[in-house]
Amino acid sequence: MVARHRVLDVDDALEWRALQRGGIDALGHEVLQREDVSGRPCCVIEGSCTWHLDALVSAAQLKQVDVAPMVAEWAHKMGLSRELSGHFPIVLTELFVNALDHGILGLPSALKEREGGFERYFELRQLRLDELRVGEIHVVLCRRWIDGEELLAMRLRDSGRGFQWKSSRVLLTENSSSSGRGIELVRRLCRRVEYIGRGNEVYAEIAI
């Protein structure tokens, strides 16, 4: 991890909400936009990799992307057969969809919790995808060995303002609500998951 980054904490979550309201925080102070809020997505994984992949998915691509097949292709490019890739494809798909839905399209996850919310969510998703002009997701994948274990490190950064990820864990079996289910699944499948900045960047490691 790069030292200057830190895991998103409560203050960052407040700051994110403030930014959504137009740059004023809960106490009425103007929030300075950091470079990474409006800047181009640019992320790196430090250290050596045996396999490496760097992909920038632009707005034009995001409008048409079918995430799961794209991720399957990336897995193939990382030298991972279907047997070898294990749960890596679902983890990366969930992270990418989160970056797109919440980061780029600004869809509130809570929408799915309401009666009929699931459908409304996907209607709104399509609507915003159709309207999308600006935005991109930068994905870096690195296959490496750490302490005698082979793992896949992934880092995603979207050009959005970050999303309000919950510090409280979601029970996957709790109810039919889909809010937070994806990231909780990712947490359970990975050996490490960290949000960076205000949540527009995530780092995850999975053993393969």
Added chain:
Amino acid sequence: MNYAGKENGAAILRLSGRFDFSLFRSFRALYEPLLDDADINVIELDFAAVEYLDSAALGMLLMLRDKGAKLGKKVVLSHCSSTVQQLLEVANFHQLFEIS
């Protein structure tokens, strides 16, 4: 994804390929008549041909389970591949569903 008929009160839905949010409507259209059918007390989802499922699919399964439970119908997940089975276990679904 299709309805493969019913036998002794158990209806079978065969799922295939990717089971994800894009199937929300067609999945619901398939199971709703089964919920309305008083002769059915078990809905079996055959996962034999499922290659992949996502977190939205998990939500869809829970939604069906909740609706079924209210009507006294049980949801069974069958013929899961080892990857799918692992994923369901990670999500603690083996506590909620009969999985085979």
